[in-house]
Amino acid sequence: MRLSARKAWHDAFYIPKDDALARARTPKKKAEEKGPKEPGQVYSQGWYRNLYEETEKGRVLSGRKPLVTASDSLKGGYDFFERWDAMWRSRIQAAIKTLPKPLRSFGAIMYAPATEFSAEDCERVHEYLQNEFFKALDKDRLLAMQGKRIVRLKLLMYAAMRHHRDVVFGGGSTLGGPAAISRFLYHLYGERLPSVQNWAEHWAADWDKMLGILDVMERKALAPVANEIGLMSEEQEGAA
Template identity: 25%
Template sequence: MKLISARQAWRDALHEGRDSVLAAAAERAKMGKQGRVIGETMPSMLDSNGRCAHMLAAGLVQSAIATLPKPLQHFGHALYSPVATGQDLNIAHALVWFNTELPECSDRRKEIAYWMALAAIKSHQAFVSDREGWGAVRVCEFVRDWYGAKMDATNWARDWAAIWSAIAISVDRLDAKALKPVAAVIVRMDGRRHDGWCRWDRHDRDAVADARAASYAERRTGTVLALQVRLSAMTQQQLSRWFRRMSAYSAAYRDEWDKDVIENSHRHQRYLDRVTEYWNQRQRVGDVKKRVA
């Protein structure tokens, strides 16, 4: 397994990507197979080094998780484990509730806020899994389905926004605490030369990338136009130097993010826009050979 981010490592450390030998044998027996069928594709059993590396990394991550207090372990499992149980979710719910500092409100609102805490966990889980976080309407529907209480989404800002914000802050803090020892394992396995050498031992890389992407999306149009104007004003010699810098930048960027550039392209829109403009400028000055379709 690759150690890319604390969230990814937590998930992959508890996930077995292939069937056991006995499971594969049982499946073949159920289908009445004896021996191999001509032309049948069989999974390779020779990658023992890769499997050992996976087991080592998974063991280190699992050991790091085990250093957390039990409630935080359940909280992390509820968010990231592929084999999370109802017990994990129940304890995570209670942990969020007891760690939330609610604004002053009535007993009735506190009852509803208790179920909003569960909705906040679900919303956070969706957000860190590259899905959209829950809005007011979704939260109101969830509370109505689980508790039977009706909430008016049209008055969300007045009645519930402060409560939801307090709960979300609690979830974020607990998430950071749970991921801290796993992030330390990633730093150590990445060959960092000393503590603090990289910011990813203090911040989750996926969360930072998502925040940057959201910030860039708000100003993307203006940023792209400004880049085009700046490059159009450059001389041929200046553009050549910019091309060399872009090549080095692109190589370093892909070395850091690898397949994530393709799998989660929305996170890397600024990089992709720069690459697009790189090829546009090279085409403009005739620095690329004509391609044949």
């Protein structure tokens, strides 16, 4: 089992136990614990594990492995950063940097820790969503559409982004239905959606299109991350 691309994105930017109290509470390793005391025992040095074996000449270095192997990834209880060292984390970040800005911003607001994205990221994703949504609309319908509805559709896109992020984090959407979506828009932007009682007729089709565009953005944004995870997995299996 491999880490998901979503979790890899998040944990590549997440540094656990980064407060001073956490560091103070962490027990320090004794100097004598750095080296193996028994044949076959391993310990971390740099970006690899040094493998030792006992010979007639004493303990000798027999090889090295990456810090995380395929079998290690089956173990729970640790986050990506704690299990994988800075080299793997930097490879995930490098894969993310190959994406165009709208997709990097999409991943930042959907997967990264809250401190890692900005209002600019949100606006960049919103602008991309607008372009894709209105580009796909029938031209006659768009020309006949009232300006007020266009404004409300643009606001509804913010709700779609929020919905997608809620689902990504596994807690279910905080926007539980049309009425909750309308309240969300009113509290944040001072605008209510009319006719939410007839959601299926007035808004459902547009809402589904927005979510569909976000799903496509997600597949594109996660593709290089998933590819890098696959490459690292192959390297680990080859080194095992």
